[in-house]
Amino acid sequence: LALEGGVRPYIRRTADGRLLVSVAEPARRGNQPVGIVLLTREAREVDQRLFEIRASVLGLFVLALALTVLLSFYLAQTLARPLMQLAGSAAAMRQGEGRTGSVPAPLLARQDEIGILARDLQSAARALWARIDTNERFAADVAHELRNPLTSVRSAIETLRRIENPEQQKRLLAIIAEDAVRMDRLIADISDSSRVDAELSRTVAVPVDVAPILSALAELHNTTRKDGDPVMVLEAPAEGLVVRGVEGRLVQVFRNLLGNAVSFSPKDGHVWIRARPTGSLVEVVVEDEGPGIPEAKLESIFERFYSERPQGERFGQHSGLGLSITRQIVEGLHGQISAENRRDAAGKVTGARFVVRLPAA
Template sequence: MPDVGLPSDPAAQTGAAPPPRRRWVSPLLRRILLLNILPPALLAAAMLYLDQYQNGLLAAEVEAMRTQARIYAGGIAEAATRMQDDRAVLVPEIARPLLRRLVDPSPNTQARLFDNTGLVVADSRVREGAGGAVVTEPLAPPEPRGAFSLTVAGLYDRLLSLLPRGSRPDVEVDVNPDAPSFDWQPNLGPDRREELRLALEGGVTPYIRRTADGRLLVSVAEPARRGNQPVGIVLLTREAREVDQRLFEIRASVLGIFGVALVVTVALSFYLAQTLASPIMQLAGSAAAMRQGEGRAGSVPPGLLRREDEIGILARDLQSAARALWARIDTNERFAADVAHELRNPLTSVRSAIETLRRIENPEQQRRLLAIIAEDAVRMDRLIADISDSSRVDAELSRTVAVPVDVAPILATLAELHLATRKPEDPEVLLEAPAEGLTVRGVEGRLVQVFRNLLGNALSFSPAQGRVCVRARPAGAMVEVVVEDEGPGIPEAKLEHIFERFYSERPSGERFGQHSGLGLSICRQIVEGLRGTIAAENRRDAAGKVVGARFIVRLPVA
C-alpha cells in the first residue's frame, strides 16, 4: 500500500494548533519595559535640558562681571586720568599697570581698556618683558576632563542639537566654534562707531560664546567716567568655568539617578513579567494540553491555582471549565451508551417478532405479533423524541437569554387545563399560590415543561379521586414550588436515582414501555441550567408511614 505522507506531528494530525513557544523576551515583557522606562527617560531628558538653570547661572555671572567692570572703570577713571583744559584725559602709562593689578586676583579673567576713539590702551594679558619686549600671556588651558565627563558632554550636546533652543534675554550669543580662542570679545575698534557709542553710554549687550576648545566665555563692557565725562571703555572677559562645572555635576547626578531608576525599573519589569507573562504562558500551555486530550484530572499548575490575584481566578476558572468539559464529554458518552442500550431492547423485540412472524401461519398469532411490532415502533418513536428533547435542552439554555418569568400564571393555567379535561375518577389538583408575584429568571417554555412533567408524574401515581397539591411561595432569594401526590412514594434508595436518564419507576398495573425514563432527567437539566435545584422526598404521616411523594423546585428570584 503506498505511503500517503501523513504528518508525524500529533497536533497536525488532529488539526490542533501547536502549543505556544516560550520566548526569552515576550511581547508583554517588551510592553512592560517600554511603559516603565519611558517616564524616567522623559524625566531625565527634561532635566538634562537645563537651559533655564544655565541662563540663571549666566545671568548671575554677567551681573557679577558688570559690578567688577564698574569697579575697574571707576578706579581707572580716578587714578589713571588727568585734567587738561577742563577735560579728563586718560593716561595709558598709569592705566596699564593699574589694570594688571586689578585683574591679578582673577586668573581666568582678561581686561582691556579702550580710549574714546576705540583704540586699545591697555590689556591685562600684555606685559612688558626684559629689554622692553612686549609679551602676551597665553590663556590658561581648559581643565582636563575624564572619559566619563567627555561622554556625558558629548551626549548632552547631541541631545541639545535635536531640541529647540530659546534665546537668553539681554545676552548676545555666538556659538561659532571656529572663532579663534584668543579673540575673547567682539571688535570695538574705530571702524564700529555705533558699538563704540553704545559702549561709551553703557549700552553694550553682554556677549557669550563658546570657543573651539570648549571654553564658555562671557564679556561685558562698562564706560570709565570721571564726573560726567567718559574717558574710556573697560572690556572684561571671563571664562565661566563654574557654570560648566555646576551644569556637569547636575547632569551627572541626573544620569546617575536615571541609571539607578533604569536598573530598578528593568528589575521590576522582569519581576512583573514573571508574575504576569510567565503564568499566562503556563495557562496557554495548559489550555493547549487540554485541547490535545491531556490533563483530564487538571493540567493547570497547582501554584497558579493557589494565587489570590486575577491570575489565580483565571487559573481556577480554566480548571473548572476543563473539568466541566470533561464531565460533559463523560455524560455524552454515557448518554450515547444508554441510548444504544434503550434502543436495542425494542429493536430486539421487533426483530424477534419478525423472525417469528415468518415461521407461523396462524392469523391470530400474526395479528398479535404485528401489534407487538407496532407498540415497539411507537415506543422507539417516543424514546427518540425524548432523547432529542433531552439533547437539545443544554444547547437551548446556553443560547437562550433568561428573562423574568412569573410562574404563578403558569401553575394556574396548568391547574385549569387539568380541571377542564378531568374525568370523575381522575385525581384532583389543588393550587396554593398567589395570582402573581413569583417572578424568576428563566425560559417560559422550558418552565412550562418542568411543571407539566412534575404534575403529570404526580397524577399518574395518585389513586383515583385522589389529590395532587401544588404550592408555590417566595423563599428568600428563591421561589419554591412543591408538588405533592398521594401515591405509593419513592423507594428510599432511589430518591436520587429517579433523576437519572432512562430510569423508570412506574405504578403497578401500568403497561411496560409507556414512558422513556427521561422526564425527570430533563426536568433536572432545565432547573439546574437555570441555576436552580430540584429534589424529591417522601411524605409521611404522624406514624411515619409513607403517604405520597413530594418534589421541590427552587429557582432564583429575578
C-alpha cells in the same frame, strides 16, 4: 556695540581648548563714551560644572537603564512567565491533556489577579471535563436505550419471516408498531433534553405568573379525566406567585410532575397542588397517594433514563427522561427541585411529594 551700550557676558573656547568668559562695558565722561572696559576671565569653574552636569545626566541614564532592566526582569518573573505557564496549561487542555488539572499549584495559590485567572481556568477546565463526561455517559445511555427496542424489532421481523399463522403475524406487527412508537418517543425526549440547557442559556427569563398555569392544568385534567383517574386539588393564592422563567418550559415542568403523580395514584385518588410565596422564592408542591419513592432512590429518580413505573403499566410507555428534563429546566432557571415521601402520623408512607422552588420576580 560696547560703546553703544555694552555687551552681555559671553563664553568662548580658545584654540588651545581653554574656556573664557568675557564682558565689555563702555567708559563714559558725562554722556560721552571715552573708551571700553573689557574683562576676560578663564572659566575653569564653568567647565567643571558642565562636566559635572554631564556626568550627572549620564549617571541618571545608567541608573534608569538599570532600573528598567530590573523592572523588566521582575515583570517577566511575576507576570509574563506565569501567563506563559497558563497559556501552556490551556494548550494542554485543548489537546486533551490535563484531565485532573494541569494548572501549576503555585499559580493556584497566588492571591493576585494571576491567581484569580489560574483558579478560573482550573474551574473552567473541570466544568468542561464534567460536561464531556456527561455527554459521553448520555451517548452511552442513548445507545443502550435504543438498542433494546431495535433488538425487539429485529427479532420480531426475523420471526415474522418464518411464521405463517395470521394471528401470530398480527401480534408481531403490533410489537413492531409499539417499539417504533417507543423509539419515536425516546428520540423526541432525547432531543428535548439536549436542547434544554442551550435554550435556557439563550432565553431571557421574564416574570411569569404560575397561578393561572397551575389552574389551567388542574382544570384540564379534571374536566377530561376518565373514571377512576385521580382528582386534582389546587391550593394556591390568586396573587404572589410570579417567578422569573420561561412560560413554555414552566408548563412542561408542572405537566411532567402532574403526569408522574397521576400515573402513580390509586384509583379515585387525589393529587394535590400547593403553591405559596416563601420570601424570595415561590414554592410549588405536588403530592400524590401512590406507593412513594424508595428512600435510596430519592435522588436517582432525577437521573437520565431512570424508570420505575407502576405495576400493570405496559413497558416502554415512558422514556425515563421526564424528571431529568424537569430538573434541567428548574436548575436552568436558578431554582431547586427535590423529592420526598409523605407520611402519616404513624410514619407510614402515604405517597410522594415533589417540591419546586423558583426565584420570585
